[in-house]
Amino acid sequence: MIFSSRINRRSIPAAVKKVVFDEMAISTRVEELASEISRDYRGRDPMVAGILQGALVFTRDLVKNLSFPVSPDFIRISRYGRQSRTGEVEIVKDLQEDIKGRHVLLIEDIVDTGLTLNYLVRILLERNPASLAICTLLDRTELRLAEVPIEYVGFNVNDEFLIGYGLDYREYYRDLPFVATMNLEVMEQPTGRLTEDS
Ligand code: PRP
Numbered sequence: 001m002i003f004s005s006r007i008n009r010r011s012i013p014a015a016v017k018k019v020v021f022d023e024m025a026i027s028t029r030v031e032e033l034a035s036e037i038s039r040d041y042r043g044r045d046p047m048v049a050g051i052l053q054g055a056l057v058f059t060r061d062l063v064k065n066l067s068f069p070v071s072p073d074f075i076r077i078s079r080y081g082r083q084s085r086t087g088e089v090e091i092v093k094d095l096q097e098d099i100k101g102r103h104v105l106l107i108e109d110i111v112d113t114g115l116t117l118n119y120l121v122r123i124l125l126e127r128n129p130a131s132l133a134i135c136t137l138l139d140r141t142e143l144r145l146a147e148v149p150i151e152y153v154g155f156n157v158n159d160e161f162l163i164g165y166g167l168d169y170r171e172y173y174r175d176l177p178f179v180a181t182m183n184l185e186v187m188e189q190p191t192g193r194l195t196e197d198s
Helices: 023-041 056-064 115-125
Strands: 016-021 047-052 073-079 089-093 103-111 131-139 152-156 179-182
Touching: 016 023, 023 056, 023 103, 023 131, 023 152, 047 056, 056 103, 073 115, 089 115, 103 115, 115 131
Parallel strands: 047 073, 047 103, 103 131, 131 152
Antiparallel strands: 016 179, 073 089
């Protein structure tokens, strides 16, 4: 009983239309992916690199479940306009570590058109890693415009706007513990939040 108020402390925001992957589904899938990755990378001392901001939560949970110790590194990029079809990105925070000769596993929250990753992978390959592989929690192949070889996929998703577990709407809702579709009425509000959320 002591904990009940804590559990109920946060209510589901009005922006949430439908929970698509709840905490249990996500943690089960993250554990499965971590087992696969642990098996594939055993003895290779991989470098795990999360792409900020979206992949922060997924990266944290994934490395916790790996069978070997890993200190994740992070890269932050800025896209030159969402309408751009080039996928050109600017690195605004680079990886701390040199990836030359390392086995690099890039972690994403979602791959849509693939343009961002396609561009980023090309930049990173110029640094001569021993290998470079991609793991994404969500894969939306319907929107794919550029080829990206993805080794590990958590879930395939369709073309609905998703929030939670790292995914945002105008920087909101990344902290939700689940992945959900979003109410379109909320998207039309200037702040993206309905008043009852606050
Ligand atoms: C999202 C996601 C990928 C990118 C995928 O990032 O994290 O990096 O979009 O899109 P694409 O496959 O169409 O290129 P976003 O720009 O929303 O930034 P964020 O990670 O900070 O949320």
